Amino acid sequence: MTSSLYKPLEIGGVRIGGNLFAAPLAGYTDRAFRTVCVDNGADLCYTEMVSCEALVRGSEKTGELLMQADAEEVYAVQVFSGTADSAGRAVAMVAEHKPLLIDLNCGCPVPKIIKSGAGSDLMRDPDRVYDIVRAMKDNTDIPVTVKIRTGWDANSLNYLEVADSAVKAGAAAVTMHARTKKQAYGGVADWSHLKILKQELGDLPVLGSGDLFTAQDVRSMLEETGIDGVMLARGVIGNPFLFREAKHYLTTGELLDPPTPLEKMQTAFRQLELAVHYKDERTAVNEMKKQLCAYTKGLPGSSEARNRMVHSENFATYKEIFREYLESFS
Ligand SMILES: Cc1cc2nc3c(=O)[nH]c(=O)nc-3n(C[C@H](O)[C@H](O)[C@H](O)COP(=O)(O)O)c2cc1C
Numbered sequence: 224m225t226s227s228l229y230k231p232l233e234i235g236g237v238r239i240g241g242n243l244f245a246a247p248l249a250g251y252t253d254r255a256f257r258t259v260c261v262d263n264g265a266d267l268c269y270t271e272m273v274s275c276e277a278l279v280r281g282s283e284k285t286g287e288l289l290m291q292a293d294a295e296e297v298y299a300v301q302v303f304s305g306t307a308d309s310a311g312r313a314v315a316m317v318a319e320h321k322p323l324l325i326d327l328n329c330g331c332p333v334p335k336i337i338k339s340g341a342g343s344d345l346m347r348d349p350d351r352v353y354d355i356v357r358a359m360k361d362n363t364d365i366p367v368t369v370k371i372r373t374g375w376d377a378n379s380l381n382y383l384e385v386a387d388s389a390v391k392a393g394a395a396a397v398t399m400h401a402r403t404k405k406q407a408y409g410g411v412a413d414w415s416h417l418k419i420l421k422q423e424l425g426d427l428p429v430l431g432s433g434d435l436f437t438a439q440d441v442r443s444m445l446e447e448t449g450i451d452g453v454m455l456a457r458g459v460i461g462n463p464f465l466f467r468e469a470k471h472y473l474t475t476g477e478l479l480d481p482p483t484p485l486e487k488m489q490t491a492f493r494q495l496e497l498a499v500h501y502k503d504e505r506t507a508v509n510e511m512k513k514q515l516c517a518y519t520k521g522l523p524g525s526s527e528a529r530n531r532m533v534h535s536e537n538f539a540t541y542k543e544i545f546r547e548y549l550e551s552f553s
Pocket residue numbers: 246247248249250271272301328329330331370400408412432433434435436455456457458
Protein backbone atom coordinates (compact mmCIF):
# COMPACT_ATOMS: atom_id res chain seq x y z
CA MET A 224 0.00 0.00 0.00
CA THR A 225 2.81 2.40 0.91
CA SER A 226 4.94 1.78 -2.21
CA SER A 227 2.68 3.74 -4.54
CA LEU A 228 3.21 6.82 -2.42
CA TYR A 229 6.77 7.13 -3.75
CA LYS A 230 6.49 7.63 -7.50
CA PRO A 231 7.80 9.55 -10.50
CA LEU A 232 6.07 12.77 -11.43
CA GLU A 233 5.38 14.53 -14.68
CA ILE A 234 5.16 18.30 -14.53
CA GLY A 235 4.47 20.25 -17.72
CA GLY A 236 5.68 17.35 -19.84
CA VAL A 237 8.92 17.00 -17.84
CA ARG A 238 9.53 13.73 -15.98
CA ILE A 239 11.03 13.70 -12.50
CA GLY A 240 12.27 10.41 -11.05
CA GLY A 241 10.52 10.70 -7.69
CA ASN A 242 8.28 12.92 -5.61
CA LEU A 243 10.51 13.98 -2.71
CA PHE A 244 11.68 17.54 -3.33
CA ALA A 245 13.88 19.96 -1.39
CA ALA A 246 11.88 23.16 -0.83
CA PRO A 247 13.31 26.58 -1.58
CA LEU A 248 14.80 27.95 1.65
CA ALA A 249 16.28 31.45 1.50
CA GLY A 250 19.68 31.48 3.21
CA TYR A 251 19.98 27.69 3.07
CA THR A 252 19.39 25.93 -0.26
CA ASP A 253 22.60 26.97 -1.98
CA ARG A 254 24.59 24.58 -4.16
CA ALA A 255 26.38 22.99 -1.19
CA PHE A 256 23.18 22.22 0.70
CA ARG A 257 21.43 20.96 -2.42
CA THR A 258 24.35 18.62 -3.10
CA VAL A 259 24.03 16.85 0.25
CA CYS A 260 20.28 16.65 -0.32
CA VAL A 261 20.89 14.95 -3.69
CA ASP A 262 23.47 12.64 -2.05
CA ASN A 263 20.74 11.54 0.34
CA GLY A 264 18.05 10.98 -2.26
CA ALA A 265 16.28 14.28 -3.00
CA ASP A 266 14.60 13.93 -6.39
CA LEU A 267 14.61 17.65 -7.20
CA CYS A 268 16.00 20.64 -5.31
CA TYR A 269 14.95 24.29 -5.57
CA THR A 270 17.29 27.25 -5.37
CA GLU A 271 16.71 29.92 -2.79
CA MET A 272 14.19 32.47 -4.02
CA VAL A 273 15.80 34.77 -6.58
CA SER A 274 14.75 38.40 -7.10
CA CYS A 275 13.54 39.16 -10.63
CA GLU A 276 14.17 42.87 -10.07
CA ALA A 277 17.79 42.21 -9.08
CA LEU A 278 18.32 39.89 -12.05
CA VAL A 279 17.02 42.50 -14.44
CA ARG A 280 19.33 45.08 -12.78
CA GLY A 281 22.22 42.74 -13.54
CA SER A 282 23.17 41.93 -9.93
CA GLU A 283 26.08 39.50 -10.07
CA LYS A 284 25.42 38.16 -6.58
CA THR A 285 21.81 37.37 -7.48
CA GLY A 286 22.94 35.74 -10.73
CA GLU A 287 25.06 33.31 -8.72
CA LEU A 288 21.95 32.00 -6.99
CA LEU A 289 20.82 30.62 -10.36
CA MET A 290 23.75 28.26 -10.76
CA GLN A 291 23.29 24.51 -10.82
CA ALA A 292 25.43 22.35 -8.53
CA ASP A 293 27.84 19.89 -10.19
CA ALA A 294 26.09 16.95 -8.51
CA GLU A 295 22.64 17.99 -9.70
CA GLU A 296 21.43 16.29 -12.87
CA VAL A 297 18.37 18.51 -12.71
CA TYR A 298 17.31 21.40 -10.50
CA ALA A 299 14.59 24.02 -10.20
CA VAL A 300 14.84 27.79 -9.78
CA GLN A 301 12.41 29.80 -7.69
CA VAL A 302 11.91 33.49 -8.43
CA PHE A 303 9.98 36.27 -6.74
CA SER A 304 8.50 39.33 -8.36
CA GLY A 305 5.71 41.81 -7.77
CA THR A 306 5.29 42.71 -11.43
CA ALA A 307 4.69 40.89 -14.69
CA ASP A 308 7.26 43.08 -16.44
CA SER A 309 10.26 42.15 -14.27
CA ALA A 310 9.13 38.51 -14.03
CA GLY A 311 8.92 38.20 -17.81
CA ARG A 312 12.31 39.77 -18.38
CA ALA A 313 14.02 37.84 -15.59
CA VAL A 314 12.64 34.49 -16.67
CA ALA A 315 14.39 34.77 -20.01
CA MET A 316 17.66 35.10 -18.04
CA VAL A 317 16.80 32.22 -15.73
CA ALA A 318 16.00 30.01 -18.73
CA GLU A 319 19.60 30.29 -19.97
CA HIS A 320 20.60 28.12 -16.99
CA LYS A 321 18.22 25.40 -18.17
CA PRO A 322 16.48 24.53 -14.91
CA LEU A 323 13.86 21.80 -15.15
CA LEU A 324 11.18 24.08 -13.71
CA ILE A 325 10.81 27.76 -12.79
CA ASP A 326 8.68 28.43 -9.71
CA LEU A 327 7.01 31.67 -8.66
CA ASN A 328 7.07 32.47 -4.94
CA CYS A 329 3.62 33.51 -3.70
CA GLY A 330 4.25 32.76 -0.04
CA CYS A 331 7.16 34.69 1.44
CA PRO A 332 5.90 36.56 4.54
CA VAL A 333 8.92 38.90 4.95
CA PRO A 334 7.71 42.56 5.12
CA LYS A 335 10.33 43.87 2.67
CA ILE A 336 9.26 41.33 0.05
CA ILE A 337 5.56 42.00 0.61
CA LYS A 338 6.13 45.75 0.27
CA SER A 339 7.52 45.13 -3.20
CA GLY A 340 4.27 43.35 -4.11
CA ALA A 341 5.95 39.94 -4.19
CA GLY A 342 5.77 36.79 -2.01
CA SER A 343 2.56 36.40 -0.07
CA ASP A 344 1.33 39.83 -1.16
CA LEU A 345 0.29 37.94 -4.30
CA MET A 346 -2.19 35.92 -2.23
CA ARG A 347 -4.19 39.17 -2.00
CA ASP A 348 -4.25 39.67 -5.76
CA PRO A 349 -5.07 36.59 -7.87
CA ASP A 350 -5.26 38.74 -11.03
CA ARG A 351 -1.65 39.77 -10.58
CA VAL A 352 -0.71 36.11 -10.12
CA TYR A 353 -2.34 35.48 -13.49
CA ASP A 354 -0.43 38.34 -15.14
CA ILE A 355 2.93 37.33 -13.69
CA VAL A 356 2.58 33.64 -14.58
CA ARG A 357 1.42 34.62 -18.07
CA ALA A 358 4.46 36.87 -18.53
CA MET A 359 6.73 34.05 -17.38
CA LYS A 360 5.08 31.60 -19.78
CA ASP A 361 5.41 34.09 -22.64
CA ASN A 362 9.16 34.24 -22.10
CA THR A 363 10.14 30.61 -21.66
CA ASP A 364 9.22 27.09 -22.72
CA ILE A 365 10.37 25.72 -19.36
CA PRO A 366 7.36 24.69 -17.23
CA VAL A 367 6.31 27.39 -14.77
CA THR A 368 4.96 26.41 -11.35
CA VAL A 369 3.74 28.38 -8.31
CA LYS A 370 4.21 27.99 -4.56
CA ILE A 371 1.38 29.47 -2.55
CA ARG A 372 0.03 29.60 0.99
CA THR A 373 -3.56 28.93 2.05
CA GLY A 374 -4.33 32.65 2.15
CA TRP A 375 -3.38 35.92 3.78
CA ASP A 376 -5.04 35.07 7.10
CA ALA A 377 -7.70 32.75 8.52
CA ASN A 378 -10.44 35.04 7.18
CA SER A 379 -9.20 34.91 3.62
CA LEU A 380 -8.44 31.33 2.70
CA ASN A 381 -8.43 31.93 -1.05
CA TYR A 382 -5.94 29.31 -2.24
CA LEU A 383 -8.44 27.80 -4.68
CA GLU A 384 -8.88 31.14 -6.39
CA VAL A 385 -5.15 31.86 -6.50
CA ALA A 386 -4.35 28.36 -7.79
CA ASP A 387 -7.07 28.72 -10.41
CA SER A 388 -5.58 32.00 -11.66
CA ALA A 389 -2.13 30.45 -11.85
CA VAL A 390 -3.38 27.38 -13.72
CA LYS A 391 -5.43 29.49 -16.16
CA ALA A 392 -2.25 31.45 -16.90
CA GLY A 393 -0.43 28.18 -17.63
CA ALA A 394 1.13 26.99 -14.35
CA ALA A 395 2.04 23.30 -14.64
CA ALA A 396 1.92 22.48 -10.92
CA VAL A 397 0.98 24.08 -7.62
CA THR A 398 2.82 23.67 -4.33
CA MET A 399 1.03 24.79 -1.21
CA HIS A 400 2.54 25.53 2.19
CA ALA A 401 -0.53 24.80 4.25
CA ARG A 402 -0.32 27.90 6.44
CA THR A 403 -1.58 31.45 5.98
CA LYS A 404 0.76 34.41 5.62
CA LYS A 405 -0.27 35.52 9.09
CA GLN A 406 0.88 32.22 10.57
CA ALA A 407 4.33 32.68 9.01
CA TYR A 408 6.00 29.47 10.27
CA GLY A 409 4.12 29.18 13.57
CA GLY A 410 1.13 27.16 14.62
CA VAL A 411 0.31 23.97 12.80
CA ALA A 412 0.01 23.51 9.04
CA ASP A 413 -3.54 22.53 8.09
CA TRP A 414 -3.10 19.68 5.61
CA SER A 415 -6.86 19.36 5.04
CA HIS A 416 -6.55 22.26 2.57
CA LEU A 417 -4.08 20.22 0.51
CA LYS A 418 -6.71 17.55 0.04
CA ILE A 419 -9.25 20.12 -1.11
CA LEU A 420 -6.73 21.69 -3.51
CA LYS A 421 -5.86 18.32 -5.02
CA GLN A 422 -9.53 17.46 -5.50
CA GLU A 423 -10.03 20.79 -7.22
CA LEU A 424 -7.02 20.56 -9.52
CA GLY A 425 -7.62 16.95 -10.61
CA ASP A 426 -4.73 15.67 -12.74
CA LEU A 427 -2.56 18.75 -12.29
CA PRO A 428 0.33 17.89 -9.95
CA VAL A 429 0.00 19.27 -6.42
CA LEU A 430 2.89 19.30 -3.97
CA GLY A 431 2.54 19.78 -0.24
CA SER A 432 4.61 21.62 2.32
CA GLY A 433 4.28 22.24 6.02
CA ASP A 434 5.47 20.40 9.13
CA LEU A 435 7.32 17.56 7.43
CA PHE A 436 9.92 16.59 10.01
CA THR A 437 9.93 12.78 9.91
CA ALA A 438 9.44 9.96 7.41
CA GLN A 439 6.09 9.26 9.07
CA ASP A 440 5.03 12.88 8.50
CA VAL A 441 5.78 12.50 4.79
CA ARG A 442 3.73 9.34 4.53
CA SER A 443 0.85 10.83 6.51
CA MET A 444 0.68 13.92 4.31
CA LEU A 445 0.67 11.86 1.11
CA GLU A 446 -1.87 9.38 2.48
CA GLU A 447 -4.22 11.90 4.05
CA THR A 448 -4.32 14.38 1.18
CA GLY A 449 -3.86 12.42 -2.06
CA ILE A 450 -1.33 15.00 -3.33
CA ASP A 451 1.39 13.98 -5.76
CA GLY A 452 4.56 14.88 -3.90
CA VAL A 453 6.12 16.80 -1.04
CA MET A 454 8.67 19.50 -0.43
CA LEU A 455 10.87 19.02 2.63
CA ALA A 456 11.94 22.27 4.29
CA ARG A 457 12.93 22.87 7.93
CA GLY A 458 12.99 19.11 8.42
CA VAL A 459 16.11 18.76 6.26
CA ILE A 460 18.13 21.61 7.74
CA GLY A 461 21.10 19.81 9.33
CA ASN A 462 19.24 16.62 8.41
CA PRO A 463 19.34 15.84 4.67
CA PHE A 464 19.09 12.18 5.76
CA LEU A 465 15.33 12.70 5.93
CA PHE A 466 15.19 12.20 2.15
CA ARG A 467 16.52 8.65 2.31
CA GLU A 468 14.51 7.90 5.46
CA ALA A 469 11.29 9.04 3.79
CA LYS A 470 12.05 7.20 0.55
CA HIS A 471 12.83 3.99 2.42
CA TYR A 472 9.73 4.27 4.57
CA LEU A 473 7.44 4.98 1.61
CA THR A 474 8.82 2.07 -0.41
CA THR A 475 9.24 -0.60 2.32
CA GLY A 476 7.10 0.52 5.24
CA GLU A 477 10.17 0.18 7.47
CA LEU A 478 11.98 2.88 9.37
CA LEU A 479 15.72 3.25 8.79
CA ASP A 480 18.07 3.66 11.72
CA PRO A 481 18.95 7.32 12.24
CA PRO A 482 22.38 8.46 10.98
CA THR A 483 25.26 7.93 13.38
CA PRO A 484 26.96 10.99 14.92
CA LEU A 485 29.96 10.18 12.74
CA GLU A 486 27.92 10.29 9.55
CA LYS A 487 26.24 13.52 10.62
CA MET A 488 29.61 15.16 11.19
CA GLN A 489 31.02 13.82 7.92
CA THR A 490 28.03 15.17 6.00
CA ALA A 491 28.26 18.54 7.77
CA PHE A 492 31.92 18.72 6.83
CA ARG A 493 31.24 17.76 3.23
CA GLN A 494 28.67 20.54 3.01
CA LEU A 495 31.14 23.02 4.47
CA GLU A 496 33.83 21.94 1.98
CA LEU A 497 31.37 22.37 -0.88
CA ALA A 498 30.32 25.79 0.38
CA VAL A 499 33.97 26.88 0.44
CA HIS A 500 34.36 25.45 -3.07
CA TYR A 501 31.41 27.43 -4.41
CA LYS A 502 31.78 30.69 -2.46
CA ASP A 503 34.53 32.79 -0.97
CA GLU A 504 35.78 31.27 2.27
CA ARG A 505 34.56 33.94 4.66
CA THR A 506 31.03 33.99 3.26
CA ALA A 507 30.86 30.20 3.18
CA VAL A 508 32.04 29.81 6.77
CA ASN A 509 29.71 32.52 8.09
CA GLU A 510 26.68 31.23 6.23
CA MET A 511 27.34 27.64 7.32
CA LYS A 512 27.38 28.40 11.05
CA LYS A 513 23.66 28.02 11.56
CA GLN A 514 23.60 24.82 9.52
CA LEU A 515 26.56 23.28 11.35
CA CYS A 516 24.80 24.02 14.61
CA ALA A 517 21.75 22.19 13.26
CA TYR A 518 23.85 19.13 12.33
CA THR A 519 25.48 18.91 15.74
CA LYS A 520 22.43 19.64 17.87
CA GLY A 521 21.94 16.87 20.39
CA LEU A 522 25.19 15.05 19.56
CA PRO A 523 27.24 13.88 22.54
CA GLY A 524 29.83 16.44 23.66
CA SER A 525 28.95 18.75 20.79
CA SER A 526 28.30 21.95 22.70
CA GLU A 527 32.01 22.78 23.03
CA ALA A 528 32.58 22.13 19.31
CA ARG A 529 29.59 24.33 18.50
CA ASN A 530 30.85 27.08 20.71
CA ARG A 531 34.20 27.07 18.98
CA MET A 532 32.62 26.96 15.52
CA VAL A 533 30.45 29.98 16.19
CA HIS A 534 33.58 31.99 16.95
CA SER A 535 35.68 30.72 14.04
CA GLU A 536 36.15 32.69 10.86
CA ASN A 537 38.08 30.39 8.55
CA PHE A 538 38.00 26.94 7.04
CA ALA A 539 41.31 25.79 8.59
CA THR A 540 39.97 26.35 12.12
CA TYR A 541 36.78 24.49 11.28
CA LYS A 542 38.80 21.60 9.93
CA GLU A 543 40.70 21.42 13.19
CA ILE A 544 37.50 21.52 15.26
CA PHE A 545 35.93 18.77 13.13
CA ARG A 546 39.09 16.64 13.36
CA GLU A 547 39.23 16.91 17.14
CA TYR A 548 35.53 16.27 17.51
CA LEU A 549 35.59 13.27 15.17
CA GLU A 550 38.52 11.82 17.13
CA SER A 551 36.36 11.83 20.21
CA PHE A 552 34.15 9.19 18.49
CA SER A 553 37.02 6.74 17.86
C1 LIG B 1 14.44 29.91 6.73
C2 LIG B 1 13.35 29.67 5.72
C3 LIG B 1 13.49 30.14 4.43
C4 LIG B 1 12.47 29.93 3.47
N1 LIG B 1 12.64 30.38 2.21
C5 LIG B 1 11.68 30.15 1.28
C6 LIG B 1 11.85 30.58 -0.06
O1 LIG B 1 12.88 31.16 -0.45
N2 LIG B 1 10.84 30.31 -0.95
C7 LIG B 1 9.69 29.65 -0.56
O2 LIG B 1 8.81 29.43 -1.39
N3 LIG B 1 9.52 29.23 0.69
C8 LIG B 1 10.48 29.45 1.61
N4 LIG B 1 10.32 28.98 2.88
C9 LIG B 1 9.15 28.13 3.19
C10 LIG B 1 9.49 26.64 3.03
O3 LIG B 1 9.83 26.34 1.70
C11 LIG B 1 8.33 25.74 3.50
O4 LIG B 1 7.23 25.91 2.65
C12 LIG B 1 7.93 26.05 4.93
O5 LIG B 1 9.06 26.11 5.78
C13 LIG B 1 6.93 25.00 5.47
O6 LIG B 1 7.50 23.74 5.57
P1 LIG B 1 8.05 23.14 6.98
O7 LIG B 1 6.97 23.45 8.02
O8 LIG B 1 8.18 21.66 6.70
O9 LIG B 1 9.33 23.84 7.28
C14 LIG B 1 11.30 29.22 3.84
C15 LIG B 1 11.16 28.74 5.15
C16 LIG B 1 12.15 28.95 6.09
C17 LIG B 1 11.99 28.41 7.49
